[in-house]
Amino acid sequence: MEEERAPRPAWGRWQRGDGGRGLPWRSTVLIAVIVMVGTGFAARNQPGRETLDVLGRALLLLGAAPLLFRHRRPVPVVFGVAAVTLGYLAAGYPYGPVFGLVGVACFAAVVHGHRTAAAWALGLLWAGHLLLSHWLYRWLPPAGDGPAPWGQELPAAAFAVAVLAASETVRVRREQRAQLRADRAAAERRRADEERLRIARELHDVLAHSISVINVQAGAGLALLDTDPEQARTALKTIKAASKEALGEVRQVLDTLRTPGDCLLYTS
Template sequence: MLPSASPRSPRSANAMVESLMKGTGFGQPRSRRSQRLRLWLPVAISFVIQVPPTIASVLWVEPSLLVGIATVTLAVLGPVLLIWVRRYPGPIVAILSVAGAADFLLGYSWTTPPYLALAFAVVIAISHGARTWTWVSMIVAWEGTLLAALLAGVALEPPRVVATTVGLLLVLGFAEANRRRLENFVQFQKAFTDRREQELREERVRIARELHDVLAHSLSQINVQAGVGLHLMHKQPEQAEAALASIKSSSKDALDEVRSLLGMLRNEDAAAGEFDSDAVPPVPEPDLSRLESLAASVRTQGLTVILSNDVPEQTPTAVQLALFRIAQESLTNVVRHAAATAATVTLVIDGHDYVATIADNGVGIDTDGHTAGRGLLGMRERAELLGGTLRVAEAKPRGTVVTARIPRRSASA
C-alpha cells in the first residue's frame, strides 16, 4: 500500500512503540498521585523506623532529660526535612549529615535505630545533581563524628564504626548507581525522541516525493492531452475524444493514489495497519508490471517509447517501486522539457546491480543546472536510499541519458 508497504516507513514501528509506552507509562508525565507518593513515602518510612524506636530507646535507657529531648528531636527532624530535600537537596543533605552525626553520638548504642532519613537524603540529593554537597557533607560529618567522639571520650566499638562506615559507602554507591541509571534513562529518552523526529522527517520527505511523482506525471499527461484535445476538437473529433478519455483515466489514477495516501495520513490507526470502515481503500504501490501501461500513456502524447525490461518479477518490492518511479519521472521530464520524439527505457541486471536507463533524443540537459528540480532530486534520493546511484548525462549526438544503479545485495538485505 502506498504509504505503509514501503520498508522505509517508520509509522508501524512508531505506533507499536508508542502503544507500549502508553501501557507502561514510559515517557509520560508523572501523575500527581505518583508525585505525592514519591514525596511522602521516604518521609513515612524514615519516621516509622526512626521515631518510635528512638522514643522506646530513650525510655529504656533513661538518659538525662536534655539528652532524651535532643535525641527525639533529631529523630523527628530527619523525616521533616525530607519534605524539602527535592527543592533544596544540597543544604538539606548537609543539615541531615550533621543531625545524623549528633544522633550517632547522643544515642550511641547497638539498640539505636539507623538514621534512615540521611540515607534517603543522600540518594535524592545525588539524583538531583547535588553530588559535591553530598560527598563533602558525608565525609566532613563522619570524620567530625569520629573526632568529636575521640575528644569527648565516647567509647566507640570498632565493629560498629566499621559497620557504619560500610553502610555509608553502600548508600553512596547506591546513590551514584541510581544517578547513572537516571542519566542513562534520560539519554535513552533523548535518543528515542531524536530518532523519532528523524524518522518523521524522512517520512515527510517520502510522502512529498510520492506526491510529486504522482502529480507531476499525471498533470503532465493531462496538460498535453488537453492541448491535443483543444487542437483537434473541430478537425478530428474522434482523436479529441481519445485525448479526453486519456485525461479521464490519468486523472482517475492520480486521484486514487492521492486519496489513498491522504486517507492514510488522516487515519489514526493507519500506522498499525488498521483502517476505519469509511477510510479510502489503499492503492497498491506501483511495480515493474505497470511499466507497459506507463509507456502506453506516454505514447498517447506523441512520444515513441521503446521499452525493454529484463528485471524478474521476484525483484524486491522496494527496488521495483524505485525503478518504476525513476522511469516515470524521467519520461515525465522528457515530455515536459526535452522536446523529444523518441525515448528508450531499458531495465537489466548488470553483474551485481539492477540498472535502469532512460534515454531520449531531445534537446539535452542544461549544463548550468537550471533544470535540476525536485524531480531529479527525488530520483537520486530513491536510488541512494537503496545504496545505489543516479547519473544524468548528455547523449550523443543529442538528448539525455538517465542511469540508475541499485545494488542487488543491499536491496535484498
C-alpha cells in the same frame, strides 16, 4: 514547518530535582515512623546514652522533615539532615536509625547528580562525629561519658562509602535507562521521518506523471478543437481519466497519513 523538538530525557527531570512529581510525603512519613520506632528499640541496648525524651524525638522529626524536599532541593536537604543528625548525636541520644535519615538524603542528592554535596555532607558528619566522640565528649552529655573506641569509626566510614556507592549505582542505571528510552524515541522519529519522506516522493511522482499527461492532452485538445472535434473529445476524456486516477492515488497516499479522528474532504 516548525522544527520538531525532541522530548527532554527523563533524567533531566531528576537533575532539576523535582522528579516531575509532588512532595514524597508518604515515604517521608514512613521513614520518620521507622526511625522513631527503631530508635526506641535501639535505645534499650544503649544504657550509657541519654534517654530518648521529647527533645530527642523532636530532633528525629526535625531530621526527617527536610526529606519532603529531597527531590526539589537535594543539596540543602542533605546538609540540613546531616547538621540535625550531628546535633542529635551531640546531645548524647542513642545511636541507631538516625543515620538512615542521612542515607536517604545522600541517596537523593547523588541520584540528582550532586555527588560532591553528598560526599561533603557525609564527610562533615563523620568529622563532626570524630570530634564529639574523641574530644568534645568531656563537655557534652551524657555525664561521665568516655571517649569512643576508634574501632567504631571503621563501620561509620564503611557506611558512608556504601551509601555513596549504592546511590551512584542507582543514578548510573537510571541515566542508562533514560538514555535508552531517548534513543528508542529518536529511532522511532527517524523511522517516521523516513516514512513521510517516502510518501512525499511517491505523491510527487504520482502528481508529476498525471499533470504531465493532463498538460499534453490539454494542448492536443486545444489544437484539435476546431479541426478535429472528435480527437479533442478523446483528449478531454483522457484528461478526465488521468485526473480521476491521480485523485485516487492521492487519496490512497493521504489515507496512510490520516490518523483516527481526522476528517479529510475529497473532491472529484
